Amino acid sequence: MTRLAIVRQKYNPAGGAERFVSRALSALSQDGALEVSLIARKWEKVAGIHALTVDPFYLGNVWRDWGFARAARRAWLREGYDLVQSHERIPGCSIYRAGDGVHAAWLEHRRRALSGFKRLSLAINPYHRYVCRAERAMFVDAALKLVICNAHLVKREIQRHFGLPDEKFAVVYNGVDTDAFHPRLKIEHRAAMRRQWKIPEAAPTLLYVGSGFERKGVERALRAIAPLAGVHLVVVGRDKHAVRYQRLAEALGVASRVRFAGAQNEVKPFYGMADAFVLPTLYDPFPNVCVEALASGLPLFTSDSCGASELVRPGENGWVVDALDVEDLTAAIQVWLARESQWPALAEAARATAEPLTLSAMARQLTELYRRFL
Structure with a gap:
């Protein structure tokens, strides 16, 4: 032995x-x-x-x-x-x-x-x-x-x-637990979670999950959605400077479209309420939240300094940008918005990417x- x-x-x-x-x-x-x-x-x-x-x-x-x-x-x-x-x-x-x-x-x-x-x-x-x-x-x-x-x-x-x-x-x-993180979360949680967090049923909604807002790009996500009327962002996670980001959302005029949910013991309902996942991280070897999002059928917006970008086929199951390029992130989200009729196919491709990673x-x-x- x-x-x-x-x-x-x-x-x-x-x-x-x-x-x-x-x-x-x-x-x-x-x-x-x-x-x-x-x-x-x-x-x-x-x-x-x-x-x-x-x-x-x-x-x-x-x-x-x-x-x-x-x-x-x-x-x-x-x-x-x-x-x-x-x-x-x-x-x-x-x-x-x-x-x-x-x-x-x-x-x-x-x-x-x-x-x-x-x-x-x-x-x-x-x-x-x-x-x-x-x-x-x-x-x-x-x-x-x-x-x-x-x-x-x-x-x-x-x-x-x-x-x-x-x-x-x-x-x-x-x-990733592909049974727990599954596209059926949308059926189970979308309507109730959107009512709870006061997000319109049809509003395009991005989800961020993680602590360490500075490194993982919460500011860049806020700035990226600022020119995109109607796009909502839900931020799940704890950060000692969370108030600073809430003030930034107010200064950018997006406070009504951003929900700071704080740390959550159960994140699966948040995957169910969202349409896509965003993590414009400055550096991340391979965050579990990215494979959880893909397994839940959420296309992924992330950076080329994130290991999970290796799973992304741009335009098929997500988009990859430079971590500091806010304009490029905005442009990628705009492309996604313009392809709303193809969101079911994007969700299927995201799920298929995660299925082998049990x-x-x-x-x-x-x-x-x-x-x-x-």
Whole structure:
């Protein structure tokens, strides 16, 4: 039996990174091929997985990440695990799951959206400098055998920055529950949700879901719909600066067409009320919300710096624009509006795109990868 350790500072079974591997690990554990342990600072109980708490004292985010990395590596060396899969940037792991993308690439995208002074502040920020050093040390470490990416975008970025060969990569898209996220959500929820949120039944409605409004493009979505009379936008998610975006909607004259719904425990009814999904994110390796939207039959408006753009066939199941090009996003939405008679076909194409990306298919792919090392 192979002993595998999974490393994650804060392990939440409902989190995107954790859901990504849970099914494969469960299958391998059940057939006796794998004994799974968890190394984490904080964790929620996971059936069948032994947890090892590593929680060194820290002050500040640099010390936090450095201290955890140092303590986690000591723990896995002491325990003598056969394989170590890290979700954190820690040199010496066997497998790295690059769910957060490449920090060096994120900084490149971030600089595009900043003024000169803020660019300088970004460059000298000690946390970013630490993460970039840790990232490079991990990718060039001889112990690293496999990098699991959730998009080809991430693979290309790692190769561009660190030069790893193709054989060290596997690309596995995030899976989605295609039964829970389904076009029938429109039948179940559209009328009631539109009454609840006071959106006319026939009004073209875009949905945004996510936290981190600045990075994920809420401002750009607001500006994009401003010249499009009658288009509504529903924003689902929490952000500490939400009031700033509400004021922007008022300044743009679109407040009557925008609903800020805040964080929601159940998002499926919102997919059911919408006609399309918008996420003009500055950088996102592969957001789960995009495949949830496609599975729900919503065409997708996103950016070319989003891994989910790899699923988009422009004009068939969505549109892809530059993250900072608001005019291009407006133009894409205008094209969609002009093709209202074809919306059922767009919805069918969106659903068909997501149908192969089931959770069981993702688990099978991961299981095959793990068996290579068992």
